[in-house]
Amino acid sequence: MTVLDVGAGTGGFAAAFREWFGVRVLAVEPSAAMRALIPVAPVLIRNTFPGRGERDLRVRFFPETAESVSDYPSVERVEEAFGAAGFRRVALRSLPQESAPTLASYADGLRRERDTKLRALTDEAYARGLARIRAAAAANPGESAVSWMDLLVLR
Incomplete structure (x- = not known):
C-alpha cells in the first residue's frame, strides 16, 4: 500500500x-x-512518454492508442517542470511490465472499461486489436504479454 x-x-x-x-x-x-x-529523495515517474511508446502492448495491438500518448507531457517538459524545483534527471530507462504470462491470457483478461486508452476506441478498433492479440498468441503460444514503460528518475 x-x-x-x-x-x-x-x-x-x-x-x-x-x-x-x-x-x-x-x-x-x-x-x-x-x-x-x-x-x-528521488522522484520516480513510470509512464509512457510521447515518441517512446512503441513497445507498449496497447500501441502494438491497438495502434489507434498511440495518438492518445502524443498529448502526454514529454520527458523534456517533465524535466523542465521538476527542474524549477531543483530536480535533475538521474536516469531514463525502459523497463518491462508483464501484464500476463501469455498473450492468450492477456486477451482473455483484457477489460476495455478498465483502461482509459481502450475505452476511447471505437467498437471496431477494439475488435481489430483483440483479433491482432489472438493471432499473435496463436503464432507464438509461449510469448509473454510484456509492455515496456519508461521510468524517469529525478533527484
Missing part, C-alpha cells in the same frame, strides 16, 4: 507512517523552505 502525505512538512510523519504501518509513503510538500529540511 502507498500512503500519500500531502503537506508533509519536514517528512517526520512520512517516516513514522512507513515505520508504524510498513507502507510506502509519497511525501508532497509545496513549501520550498520545508522541502529543504527533508532528506533528499
Whole structure:
C-alpha cells in the first residue's frame, strides 16, 4: 500500500507512517523552505512518454492508442517542470511490465472499461486489436504479454 502525505512538512510523519504501518509513503510538500529540511529523495515517474511508446502492448495491438500518448507531457517538459524545483534527471530507462504470462491470457483478461486508452476506441478498433492479440498468441503460444514503460528518475 502507498500512503500519500500531502503537506508533509519536514517528512517526520512520512517516516513514522512507513515505520508504524510498513507502507510506502509519497511525501508532497509545496513549501520550498520545508522541502529543504527533508532528506533528499528521488522522484520516480513510470509512464509512457510521447515518441517512446512503441513497445507498449496497447500501441502494438491497438495502434489507434498511440495518438492518445502524443498529448502526454514529454520527458523534456517533465524535466523542465521538476527542474524549477531543483530536480535533475538521474536516469531514463525502459523497463518491462508483464501484464500476463501469455498473450492468450492477456486477451482473455483484457477489460476495455478498465483502461482509459481502450475505452476511447471505437467498437471496431477494439475488435481489430483483440483479433491482432489472438493471432499473435496463436503464432507464438509461449510469448509473454510484456509492455515496456519508461521510468524517469529525478533527484
